[in-house]
Amino acid sequence: MTIHLGAGEELRTLDTLTPREIVAELDRHVVGQAAAKRAVAVALRNRIRRQKLPPDLAAEVVPKNILMIGPTGVGKTEIARRLARLAGSPFLKVEASKFTEVGYVGRDVESMVRDLTEAAVDMVRREKRAEVQDKARRNVEEQILDLLLPPRPPSGFDAQEDDAAARPAAESFRATREKLRDQLRSGQLDSRSVEVDVRERSFPSFQILSSQGVEEMDVNMKDLLPGLFGGRTRKRRLPVPEAREVLLQEEETRLVDADAVARLAIERVQSSGILFIDEIDKVAGREGGHGPDVSREGVQRDILPIVEGTTVSTKYGSVRTDHVLFIAAGAFHVSKPSDLIPELQGRFPIRVELEPLSLEDLVRILTEPRNALLGQYRALLGTEGVDLSFTDEAVREMARFAMEVNDATENIGARRLATVLETVLEDVSFDAGTDGPRVVRIDASEVRRRLAPLVKNQDLSRFIL
Numbered sequence: 001m002t003i004h005l006g007a008g009e010e011l012r013t014l015d016t017l018t019p020r021e022i023v024a025e026l027d028r029h030v031v032g033q034a035a036a037k038r039a040v041a042v043a044l045r046n047r048i049r050r051q052k053l054p055p056d057l058a059a060e061v062v063p064k065n066i067l068m069i070g071p072t073g074v075g076k077t078e079i080a081r082r083l084a085r086l087a088g089s090p091f092l093k094v095e096a097s098k099f100t101e102v103g104y105v106g107r108d109v110e111s112m113v114r115d116l117t118e119a120a121v122d123m124v125r126r127e128k129r130a131e132v133q134d135k136a137r138r139n140v141e142e143q144i145l146d147l148l149l150p151p152r153p154p155s156g157f158d159a160q161e162d163d164a165a166a167r168p169a170a171e172s173f174r175a176t177r178e179k180l181r182d183q184l185r186s187g188q189l190d191s192r193s194v195e196v197d198v199r200e201r202s203f204p205s206f207q208i209l210s211s212q213g214v215e216e217m218d219v220n221m222k223d224l225l226p227g228l229f230g231g232r233t234r235k236r237r238l239p240v241p242e243a244r245e246v247l248l249q250e251e252e253t254r255l256v257d258a259d260a261v262a263r264l265a266i267e268r269v270q271s272s273g274i275l276f277i278d279e280i281d282k283v284a285g286r287e288g289g290h291g292p293d294v295s296r297e298g299v300q301r302d303i304l305p306i307v308e309g310t311t312v313s314t315k316y317g318s319v320r321t322d323h324v325l326f327i328a329a330g331a332f333h334v335s336k337p338s339d340l341i342p343e344l345q346g347r348f349p350i351r352v353e354l355e356p357l358s359l360e361d362l363v364r365i366l367t368e369p370r371n372a373l374l375g376q377y378r379a380l381l382g383t384e385g386v387d388l389s390f391t392d393e394a395v396r397e398m399a400r401f402a403m404e405v406n407d408a409t410e411n412i413g414a415r416r417l418a419t420v421l422e423t424v425l426e427d428v429s430f431d432a433g434t435d436g437p438r439v440v441r442i443d444a445s446e447v448r449r450r451l452a453p454l455v456k457n458q459d460l461s462r463f464i465l
Contacts, residue, residue, distance in 0.1 A: 019045045022086065029082045029371065030075045031364045036352045039066050040083045043325060043350070047087075047272060050323075062322060065307065065347055067280070067337060068329040070354025073413020076329040080276040089272040090120035090265070096328075097282040099299050109302040113312040116273050117319055120265035128256045136251040143247055144184060144240060147194040149177055189240050196243050197233040199250060262316040273324040277303070281330030284339040300341045307347040357413050362399035365414050373421055381428065385437035388428070393444035398424060401451045408455075424450045 017025075022041035023034070030037070043064060050061045068076045077093060084091030094112045129136075183189050238246065283296045306312070309322035328348055337345065357365070366374050374390055381388045402416040422429075424447055428440055 017045075022083075025086055026079060026082055029369050030078050031368060032357070032361050033070075033075050033079065033354050036068055036070075036076070036079050036354050039350050039352045040079055040327070044083060044087055047325070051271075062309070063325040064350050065326040065328070066350045066352060067348040068327065068352050068354060069332050069337065070329075071331050071333075071356055071411055071413060073411075073415040074354045074357055075414070076354060077276065077278060080274065080327045080329075084274045087272060087274075089274050090116055090123060090269050091274045091276070092116040092119050093276040093278060095279045095282075096277050096299065096303070097279045099283075099302070109299065109306055110312045112275060112277075113269075113306065113319055113321060113324075114314045116275055116324075117265060117269050117314045117316055120269045120273065121261060121316060124261045124265045124268065125256065128261055129252045132252055132255040136248055136255055139251050140244055140247045141181070141184065143251075144194060144244060145177055145180055147196070147243075148180055148184075148189065148192065149173075184240070192240050193237050194240060194243050195235055195237045196246060198236050198246055199233050266314075266317050266319055269324065270320050271323055275324055275326050277326060277328045279330055280328040280340070281332045281335050284330070284332070284335040284337070297341060300344050304341070304344050304347065307344070356411065359396075359399055359403050362402055362414065362417060363396055366395050366399060366417060373417055377421060377425060381425075381432050381440075384432035386428065386432045387437070387439045388425075389439075389441050391441070391443045394442045394447050397444045397447040398451075401447070401455055404455055420451065423454070426450075 019038065019041035022044055023037045026037045026041070043066060046061075046064065050058050053061065068079075070076055081091060081093070092112065092115050094115070099107050099109050099112075180189070236246075283299045285296055306321055307326050309320065312319050312321065326348070337351065366372060374395070378388045398417070398420050402420050405420075406412065406416050424442065428442075
């Protein structure tokens, strides 16, 4: 796989990236948390190393799953998400608290593997569609030209006489078609409407109620009765741009082999899938046999075989989870990792504690990452003609106020910065576009004017910040 490491840098393949270089790439998106970045970088590199082993030995090498421990808003989810994007791996984030033990109403744990497979299928389908897009566009162009200028029907004359008589008409038809092609490409025919056959997309579906509960498989009646639902179309009269999009989707679907997509997606899940299980601390704790949390240990027992390696049936085929990388995360404010059942603790051998964010971390989060919040607000307001800028003192003041509110109320980490920025820029965002282009400079005094009254009033800060 090839990735781009930034402007001015050459293209690099993932196979050549060392753990140190993987950490450097993660540093461009996530501030701090060096220990967590090192752990996920080594886990990713071990996957590359495993692919170079002989098949019999590679089958025995299983991923070293990771348990991240740290408060909310410090980058646990973002590190895993960026790692998956860097690796081009199927990635799914689930919350352990929404799963229930077998026998209780709710989602069973195997649905996380089905959802991961669905994400992989979408990923592979997009890649395959991108590969056939040029061919699909050419085919759609010919289809629209056929609708605008239907092909000439063959005549019944003798072949030689017909060839001599029809040559001028064929040349005229070809010239007219090429003229229409130029007009179609230049957008001159966008006001025209054409009648297209559109396949019916809504098919009856239902869910399977099995001994494991309600399975999220949504068996499609089209798959069971293809002759009944497979070929229904209806005519629609659409403008040329809309017709082009409709025909392009159908043509890309026709050119992409659905079976090959499913096979490749399953292979990708089994070899490089990443499952991020958040809020694992919410199901930690030993059972007392009663109360609203009676199924917590049961959820752990149900997650255990998925993490150990088992086969899960999906509508695309059976998926083995032996080599899926599991990253679990939790704040563990009330419980602690040792409250997990011993078998599950042993399946997460790498434990990383993420540090709470400092004032300097919050300042860096506002300014350094490629998707930094200040850059996002500059771009958003720039669409309204507002040239927005912040002084260094203003940035530090916003970080300081975020720290104060986190310390005084609930510590939600970097997520507090978005609330602080919205409060500071409330008037600017509201007036943008009404006064025309203008320059707005936010300094420390403006930040204090907007935030100081709210921070001092504990009751207000709980609801507003």
